[in-house]
Amino acid sequence: MTCQETIAILADYLEGECGPEMLADLERHLADCAPCRAYLATYKRTRELTEQVGRVEMPEEMRRRLRQFLLDTLAKGEGPS
Numbered sequence: 001m002t003c004q005e006t007i008a009i010l011a012d013y014l015e016g017e018c019g020p021e022m023l024a025d026l027e028r029h030l031a032d033c034a035p036c037r038a039y040l041a042t043y044k045r046t047r048e049l050t051e052q053v054g055r056v057e058m059p060e061e062m063r064r065r066l067r068q069f070l071l072d073t074l075a076k077g078e079g080p081s
């Protein structure tokens, strides 16, 4: 699984909407990929904050920014290719 694929299904993962196979692939990738783990942690934290202020869904703009943040980090060569 690539970082892009991981990011794409992360929301489903957090909602518990991934199948067992996809979940295993995702967790295997996260075990090896620090940038994706950092992204997941940020995503979770942000989602908790938005829930605290009464929102169920993370705003699309925020998702987009988080995704871009990770892609920028990868582009700088700080993560695995």
Ligand SMILES: [Zn+2]
Residues within 6 Å of the ligand: 002, 003, 004, 006, 029, 033, 035, 036
């Ligand atoms: Zn990754």
